[in-house]
Amino acid sequence: MTGKSSVLITGASSGIGATYADRFARRGHDLVLVARNKARLETLAARLTEETGVAVDVLPADLTQGPDLAVVEARLREDASIGTLVNNAGAALAGGFVDQPIEDVARLVALNTTSLVRLASAVSPRFVQAGEGAIINIGSVVGLAPELGSSVYGATKAFVLFLSQSLSVELGPKGVYVQAVLPAATKTEIWGNSDPAKLPPMMDVEDLVDAALVGFDRREAVTIPPLHDESLWAAFQAARQAMLPEFRQTQPARRYRPAS
Template identity: 55%
Template sequence: MSSNTKGTALITGASSGIGAVYADRLAHRGHDLILVARDTARMETLAARLRDETGRSIEILRADLTDRADVATVEARLTGDPAITLLVNNAGMSLNGTLLDNEPDQIERLIALNITAPTRLAGAAARAFVARKSGAIVNIASVLALAPEMFDGVYSGSKAHLLNLSQSLANQLAPDGVYVQAVLPGATRTEIWARSGKDVDAFPADMVMEVGDLVDAALVGFDRRETVTIPPLADEGQWTALNEQRLVMQPVLSRRDVAARYRELVAA
């Protein structure tokens, strides 16, 4: 095994798709890895290949991040292992249909995996990294965080949560030397589609990004220390304009007095 040069990256949802490609790219960049997912067999296969190709230390940590005890186990690893320098919060799921088509248990499971787990893990990593004055957190969100009308609002809302969390943490943790990035993929060719009963090939071919291209672009944004990275967005100025307008509104969003445009309704 070669000497550690970049510390250890803990990656959730690491058995396939975006998480597995992050594992590949980060191992080749010189990170040791802790792979977190439910599918131990697939993680072992990935780990064996990456050990052979890179000489890095690759550990398997089986966890179901919809289970509170398993989340606590991963939290404890983040807070207790000083070798960890990077958290990639990637694990997630989507629904087959909308809020109206799914049972409450399925909604709760999505919230547990897409919101509760990554929030708890980000918090654990943040506390550890702030104490050491270094580290990075990558949250895999979605372009649907910016387009809630397009598909199911439960999924897009969970990704909007990760975007908000990332922007807040980036602002809060930067003075302590901790970098936070939100990555917003568009439609990407991964297994999440089939698992939720959807056909990714129903989209026009020019709308679906290959997962390797997505992760490579996200890592360019990581190296540039972008807070928000949107790999499919060609015109960066569109995001810049949206974000700047949001910041312009901040000082006027809370006031004692009702805005003049609502006064007639209030009086009525």
């Protein structure tokens, strides 16, 4: 065991999750790695232990399945050594909304939203009681851009952003840091067997996670690694906040009043 708190990472067998595991291990944190593929987890755990000396526990789980999700929730509630949760597990769906089977849509929503909020809910009371802890939720810029045409996936990522911002407001004053990370297209397995010629330009996963961790160290509430002009996000936030007083109006806006 190290002297630092442990980090539990979901979707840790590859891509963003595996890279977070590598980076936190090199910072001296013990790890709990969660994913469906036990063999991959064990290979990653063995490598990180050999290279960094940290303790790595493997917790195979399919977070769309209630019993598996309950095991991870219990670990977060009961293991006082875990000081950071990385909610990274997620999936996407190909095709348009009318072509996506509802069973696939339901699994996507279960993984991208239900499991994320349940794991955050499992660990938050303990973090609040301790007066410290961190939750990193991996969203996507797609959650800000319905024009990109990824309806259900984008909606789940909009949920991740809203939940993260709300938890930051609620839990931040109690010592719990909540960060939403919004990647754009990143070189991970989420793209499956897509035609490379049809894929957008992509950020390397190592660059994405390293940038996200800079935001983590700065204690940003929202980190958007591909956004070079930070003033655009500041303007977006300012415009949103400027509307808040208007939401307290008790009469409809003039443009919605019936013509007399």
